[in-house]
Structure formats: C-alpha cells, structure tokens
Amino acid sequence: MSLASLRRAMAAEWKKLAPKPFDPKRPVVKLHESTYGDAEVWEFLNCLLRTEVTMGPKVRRFEEEFARKFGHKHAVMVNSGSSANLLAVSALCNPLVKGHLRPGDEVIVPALCWSTTVWPLIQHQLVPVVVDADPATLNINPGEVARALGPKTRGIMPVHIYGNPCDMKSLMPIVRKHDLTLIEDTCESLGARHQGKPLGSFGRVGTFSFYYSHHITTLEGGMVVTDDFDTAEALRVLRAHGWVREMKNSKRHLADNPAIHPKFLFVNLGYNLRATEPQGAMGSVQLRKLDRFVRIRRENAAYWKRELADLGDVIASQEETPGAFHSWFGFPSRVKTGAPFTARELMTALQARGLEMRPLNAGNIAAQPAIRHFRHRVVGDLRHATAIMQDGFTWGNHQHVDRAAREYVARVARDFIEGRCRRG
Ligand SMILES: Cc1ncc(COP(=O)(O)O)c(C=O)c1O
Structure with missing residues (x-):
C-alpha cells in the first residue's frame, strides 16, 4: 500500500470512529472530546x-x-x-x-x-x-x-x-x-x-x-x-x-x-x-485550530450566560475579569447560598441526563490532606475557596459542543433548577 492510499484509508477510518455530533435521541455532552482529527493522526x-x-x-x-x-x-x-x-x-x-x-x-x-x-x-x-x-x-x-x-x-x-x-x-x-x-x-x-x-x-x-x-x-x-x-x-x-x-x-x-x-x-x-x-x-x-476552538467556547459561554441569566438567584457562572479575553476551559459555575439544592445534587441530576460534570480544580488546596505534611502558610480563612470546593461545578464546554448540545445543556439545567425551586 502506498503512503497516499494509507493516508486515505486512515482518513476514512477516522470518519467512522471520530466523535459524532450531538444526538438528541441519545443526548450526551462530555467534559471533553478529542480536539484532533485525521490530520494529526497522520502526522503522528x-x-x-x-x-x-x-x-x-x-x-x-x-x-x-x-x-x-x-x-x-x-x-x-x-x-x-x-x-x-x-x-x-x-x-x-x-x-x-x-x-x-x-x-x-x-x-x-x-x-x-x-x-x-x-x-x-x-x-x-x-x-x-x-x-x-x-x-x-x-x-x-x-x-x-x-x-x-x-x-x-x-x-x-x-x-x-x-x-x-x-x-x-x-x-x-x-x-x-x-x-x-x-x-x-x-x-x-x-x-x-x-x-x-x-x-x-x-x-x-x-x-x-x-x-x-x-x-x-x-x-x-x-x-x-x-x-x-x-x-x-x-x-x-x-x-x-x-x-x-x-x-x-x-x-x-x-x-x-x-x-x-x-x-x-x-x-x-x-x-x-x-x-x-x-x-x-x-x-x-x-x-492552527486554536482560534476556532476558542471562538466556539466563547459562543457557548455567552449563550449559557444569556439563557440562564434569570436563574441568577440560585446559580452564578464565573465572571470575566474586566479587560479580559476569556478562553472558557469549561463553564465554571457556583450554586448560591440558600439555593434549595447542593452542587453535588445538581451534578448527580445533570449527569443522569447525559451531562458529564466535575467540581472545580483541587478546590481549596490548603484543605487537601497532602499539604498538611509540608511547610506552608495560610492567609485569612480562605472562605471563598472553601465554599467553591463545595458549591462549584462545570459541565463540558469545548469545540464539539454545538448549538443543539448547548441548547440541551441549558434545558436540562433549567429543568432541574426550576423543579427544585418549585419544590422549595
Ligand atoms: C492550573 C493547572 N496547572 C497544572 C495542570 C497540570 O497539567 P497536566 O495535566 O498537563 O499535567 C493543570 C491540569 O489541568 C491545571 O489545571
């Protein structure tokens, strides 16, 4: 087989195996999907x-x-x-x-x-x-x-x-x-x-x-x-x-x-x-693909900000720093104090409807057991990082989250939040 035909066969195989667009009949939105395509596989x-x-x-x-x-x-x-x-x-x-x-x-x-x-x-x-x-x-x-x-x-x-x-x-x-x-x-x-x-x-x-x-x-x-x-x-x-x-x-x-x-x-x-x-x-x-990926992430984030703005009493997404061009590695958000549900409950419910979820980073690093063994200094009570460790969450936001997927995410989040708020 020549290299050219190997290249074609590989691209055809990739088409079959590559992540498929969002399917509303079997909705899944992962935390991440491959950013590489057949060109990268070929280079490799x-x-x-x-x-x-x-x-x-x-x-x-x-x-x-x-x-x-x-x-x-x-x-x-x-x-x-x-x-x-x-x-x-x-x-x-x-x-x-x-x-x-x-x-x-x-x-x-x-x-x-x-x-x-x-x-x-x-x-x-x-x-x-x-x-x-x-x-x-x-x-x-x-x-x-x-x-x-x-x-x-x-x-x-x-x-x-x-x-x-x-x-x-x-x-x-x-x-x-x-x-x-x-x-x-x-x-x-x-x-x-x-x-x-x-x-x-x-x-x-x-x-x-x-x-x-x-x-x-x-x-x-x-x-x-x-x-x-x-x-x-x-x-x-x-x-x-x-x-x-x-x-x-x-x-x-x-x-x-x-x-x-x-x-x-x-x-x-x-x-x-x-x-x-x-x-x-x-x-x-x-x-060479980065700018396009970042554009999609920014569009998704802007969409969710708009769509979920009226739920601001119970959840809040990360605020862009003034003067920033944000590249949205996810859509980090918090459940507000007084909300009738916890971040863990929200994550479990959304996960059950096909959204992969995760908490935010290591949370408060000073609360992790490993650091106790090593010299460090803590300033203040770290109450915000401690709270974020409990109330922070994100779902997937990446180049593969298309319009249908982001609309599904907003709907599922809204269903859960409004349902819980009605129950009180
Ligand atoms: C802030 C930060 N620093 C360092 C790392 C480590 O990067 P890697 O997983 O490539 O080792 C991560 C991982 O996501 C991270 O979020």
Missing part, C-alpha cells in the same frame, strides 16, 4: 513510520510557532503541564540562574488551583503562601495578595482559572513594587488575553498544558515560555539531563571543558521531561 503516524520519535526538529518547530503566535521570545516543550510547572520552578530555583529563589523563600499561590501548581514549590523547599479566591472571577484576590506579603515573600504563582485571566492590572504593581518572581500557571487558559496581552507573557515564565482535555492537545504535553534568554537556556538544559547539547550558546562550556566529549558534557542538574516528535508534529497542526 508519519513520525512513527519514519522513526522520528525522540525530541527533534518537529518539537522545535512547534516551539517556534507557539512562541511566535503569542509573542514570547522562547518556548520550551515538555511532556505535561505538571512538568512545565516543575521545570519552571526548578529553573527559577537553580543556583546557576541569576536572581534565583532560595530554600525558605515564600511564593504566593491561590487556594483555588491545581495540585501540581503547588507541589513543585514544595519539592524545591519553597514555602507556598495560600491566599483566597475572588468569589466572582474565581481567580486569586489581589487584595489578599497584598495582605499575604511578608519579609520572605519572593514570588507569586497565580493560576488563570478556567480560561479567565487574573486581574493582572492589580497584580503587576505588587509584583513590581516587591520585585517578585512571577510564574503564571496558564495550564487552563491557552488563547486568553488580558488587556490585549497573551497570558503567560506577564511574568518571568508562563506554563501551559496540552493534556487531552485542554484547548489543544498533544495527548500529554506542556510548554514553558519566557522572554529571558538565560532562563530559557536553563529550561532547555534542565529539561534534558543537564547536558550542554540543548543550549543555544554553549561555546563557553565547550571551551572550558575540552577534555569532555560535547555529546556527554553535563553543565547543570536536570530531568528528562522531553516531549516526543509525534507530539511536536501534532502540536503544530493543533495550534
């Missing part, structure tokens, strides 16, 4: 057929395209969003990196976050300082950030929750005034901007995830971006064993170590967090 397969498997030109091309699209100077691809956070924190703590963080330094984090936002900080002997969320935007509350500052505060790692940019207008003056190292966890917010500026470009580094359920996917995968050349060099070396090979400017190391073969010259600590060529190839195709 092509790499395997040519044994282009370990990190190489296709990963580099994806990195360059990613950096160019969002105006970052450097992008370093890794094998997950969690690895992106680990690598970013590791580079910023590395003794060979200028102005690095030191053991015992405090880094402010939002209580509403993901586990692997915070774990890399602890793994590097930093002290997470947990502050509360804003109840409407669900993002870190800048007022609480100001309150959290102490003599050991050296960094801040905000999370742009569910595609909604943090209030960078309020956060950046604090970052500048206190000379904080800013690490933006943008793993949920690809394609979002604040005041026209792409997320991930406000701080020293930004991190992204291409996990299967995210805006675009490389199955697993992630990216770290930075505008600082030395930080980028550290990211590249730490990503792969600590060897010199990935450096753009390795001259000094090579000159200083003539007796060591340049192939196996180790100049820093390191992990192996590399992505693979098939993932890089897939990423390039996915990136």
Whole structure:
C-alpha cells in the first residue's frame, strides 16, 4: 500500500470512529472530546513510520510557532503541564540562574488551583503562601495578595482559572513594587488575553498544558515560555539531563571543558521531561485550530450566560475579569447560598441526563490532606475557596459542543433548577 492510499484509508477510518455530533435521541455532552482529527493522526503516524520519535526538529518547530503566535521570545516543550510547572520552578530555583529563589523563600499561590501548581514549590523547599479566591472571577484576590506579603515573600504563582485571566492590572504593581518572581500557571487558559496581552507573557515564565482535555492537545504535553534568554537556556538544559547539547550558546562550556566529549558534557542538574516528535508534529497542526476552538467556547459561554441569566438567584457562572479575553476551559459555575439544592445534587441530576460534570480544580488546596505534611502558610480563612470546593461545578464546554448540545445543556439545567425551586 502506498503512503497516499494509507493516508486515505486512515482518513476514512477516522470518519467512522471520530466523535459524532450531538444526538438528541441519545443526548450526551462530555467534559471533553478529542480536539484532533485525521490530520494529526497522520502526522503522528508519519513520525512513527519514519522513526522520528525522540525530541527533534518537529518539537522545535512547534516551539517556534507557539512562541511566535503569542509573542514570547522562547518556548520550551515538555511532556505535561505538571512538568512545565516543575521545570519552571526548578529553573527559577537553580543556583546557576541569576536572581534565583532560595530554600525558605515564600511564593504566593491561590487556594483555588491545581495540585501540581503547588507541589513543585514544595519539592524545591519553597514555602507556598495560600491566599483566597475572588468569589466572582474565581481567580486569586489581589487584595489578599497584598495582605499575604511578608519579609520572605519572593514570588507569586497565580493560576488563570478556567480560561479567565487574573486581574493582572492589580497584580503587576505588587509584583513590581516587591520585585517578585512571577510564574503564571496558564495550564487552563491557552488563547486568553488580558488587556490585549497573551497570558503567560506577564511574568518571568508562563506554563501551559496540552493534556487531552485542554484547548489543544498533544495527548500529554506542556510548554514553558519566557522572554529571558538565560532562563530559557536553563529550561532547555534542565529539561534534558543537564547536558550542554540543548543550549543555544554553549561555546563557553565547550571551551572550558575540552577534555569532555560535547555529546556527554553535563553543565547543570536536570530531568528528562522531553516531549516526543509525534507530539511536536501534532502540536503544530493543533495550534492552527486554536482560534476556532476558542471562538466556539466563547459562543457557548455567552449563550449559557444569556439563557440562564434569570436563574441568577440560585446559580452564578464565573465572571470575566474586566479587560479580559476569556478562553472558557469549561463553564465554571457556583450554586448560591440558600439555593434549595447542593452542587453535588445538581451534578448527580445533570449527569443522569447525559451531562458529564466535575467540581472545580483541587478546590481549596490548603484543605487537601497532602499539604498538611509540608511547610506552608495560610492567609485569612480562605472562605471563598472553601465554599467553591463545595458549591462549584462545570459541565463540558469545548469545540464539539454545538448549538443543539448547548441548547440541551441549558434545558436540562433549567429543568432541574426550576423543579427544585418549585419544590422549595
Ligand atoms: C492550573 C493547572 N496547572 C497544572 C495542570 C497540570 O497539567 P497536566 O495535566 O498537563 O499535567 C493543570 C491540569 O489541568 C491545571 O489545571
């Protein structure tokens, strides 16, 4: 079989197997559906057929395209969003990196976050300082950030929750005034901007995830971006064993170590967090689809905001930060205090009618059992993050949710809510 006929056969097979449009007779709205199509499968397969498997030109091309699209100077691809956070924190703590963080330094984090936002900080002997969320935007509350500052505060790692940019207008003056190292966890917010500026470009580094359920996917995968050349060099070396090979400017190391073969010259600590060529190839195709995917997510969110506006006494969806271009990784919402049902009841009822549901992130990270074993500091009572952990929920909002699906979602949500409100 020629490659061309293999390609055609594969595309035909994909057509049969690919997720089908919403079927009102058997209504199912999943939390996510594949963002890739036969073009990505072909790119992936092509790499395997040519044994282009370990990190190489296709990963580099994806990195360059990613950096160019969002105006970052450097992008370093890794094998997950969690690895992106680990690598970013590791580079910023590395003794060979200028102005690095030191053991015992405090880094402010939002209580509403993901586990692997915070774990890399602890793994590097930093002290997470947990502050509360804003109840409407669900993002870190800048007022609480100001309150959290102490003599050991050296960094801040905000999370742009569910595609909604943090209030960078309020956060950046604090970052500048206190000379904080800013690490933006943008793993949920690809394609979002604040005041026209792409997320991930406000701080020293930004991190992204291409996990299967995210805006675009490389199955697993992630990216770290930075505008600082030395930080980028550290990211590249730490990503792969600590060897010199990935450096753009390795001259000094090579000159200083003539007796060591340049192939196996180790100049820093390191992990192996590399992505693979098939993932890089897939990423390039996915990136070209991102704007369309984000447009659909935004249309769905706008529709549900309009359709469910009259239920505002009992549920409230996430409020877009002023000046934001939101990329809607879901439709995060809350059951209001006094509503005649709980979020768990709502999730169970909607799930029974075909809507996949989930709570919001790790909820209040300070309430998770793991953190008790490790040094951290809590600011205030974290009452909003604690409440969101109980009353937060989302259903699926992605490129596969079409008009019929979103109308079904609104109807099912309304049926449940109005039914419960009538019962009182
Ligand atoms: C805010 C945040 N950070 C980090 C991650 C980790 O990304 P990954 O699942 O690719 O490891 C996630 C996962 O969704 C996330 O939501």
